[in-house]
Amino acid sequence: DVKVTQSSRYLVKRTGEKVFLECVQDMDHENMFWYRQDPGLGLRLIYFSYDVKMKEKGDIPEGYSVSREKKERFSLILESASTNQTSMYLCASRSGTSGGNEQFFGPGTRLTVL
Amino acid sequence: AQTVTQSQPEMSVQEAETVTLSCTYDTSENNYYLFWYKQPPSRQMILVIRQEAYKQQNATENRFSVNFQKAAKSFSLKISDSQLGDTAMYFCASQKLYNFNKFYFGSGTKLNVKP
Numbered sequence: 318d319v320k321v322t323q324s325s326r327y328l329v330k331r332t333g334e335k336v337f338l339e340c341v342q343d344m345d346h347e348n349m350f351w352y353r354q355d356p357g358l359g360l361r362l363i364y365f366s367y368d369v370k371m372k373e374k375g376d377i378p379e380g381y382s383v384s385r386e387k388k389e390r391f392s393l394i395l396e397s398a399s400t401n402q403t404s405m406y407l408c409a410s411r412s413g414t415s416g417g418n419e420q421f422f423g424p425g426t427r428l429t430v431l
Numbered sequence: 432a433q434t435v436t437q438s439q440p441e442m443s444v445q446e447a448e449t450v451t452l453s454c455t456y457d458t459s460e461n462n463y464y465l466f467w468y469k470q471p472p473s474r475q476m477i478l479v480i481r482q483e484a485y486k487q488q489n490a491t492e493n494r495f496s497v498n499f500q501k502a503a504k505s506f507s508l509k510i511s512d513s514q515l516g517d518t519a520m521y522f523c524a525s526q527k528l529y530n531f532n533k534f535y536f537g538s539g540t541k542l543n544v545k546p
Contacts, residue, residue: 321475348532350532350534352536357440357538358538359435359437359522359536359537359538359539360522360524360534360536361536362533362534365532367532373532375533407476411532413531414531415528415531416463416464416526416527416528416529416531417464417481417483417526417531418531419466419478419481420478420534422468422475422476422477423475424474424475425475
């Protein structure tokens, strides 16, 4: 059974704190993703990684950075959390170097920044 | 960027009836992939169905089928014999063939199946 896990389901942080969101997949997938989900906006891609230490910006990378030191783990970092980063964060992974393969999603982390 | 539009924020259907969720998209590509994902309340998002744009035949997965109209750039999802477990947010998404790590999602449709 394929699995993508995220370190926390709920997280509350204060403005200015450094926040780490962790994602682990056990499917040996090359590609991993971080999305932000907001009501009425759907999912928006923050960053993705297609290999260890490789990353590319998505549509809304401002205020975020990522790290992929091992194939199975992809971290999202909020260097200085702000209230407008309060959101649901979804991690996903997929295999392959061509289109059509589905993404497998984690359960999400609901982050609140006070 | 590709734009995906879901014009129905929320829909309701009676158990055992049929419901259709709408999705339109904007692309200049000739070949691409389209997906419907389901996100049940407090549960992980899962793939419902996918369609490759160059295939004429509409995809079907059990009670789920699509009506793919390439010229109209429309990709609707039909759920037959609706079940309570179909209650979820449904997201339509597109993916370019050659920029395959870029997925574009619609804003979602919340489907409530009533007993």
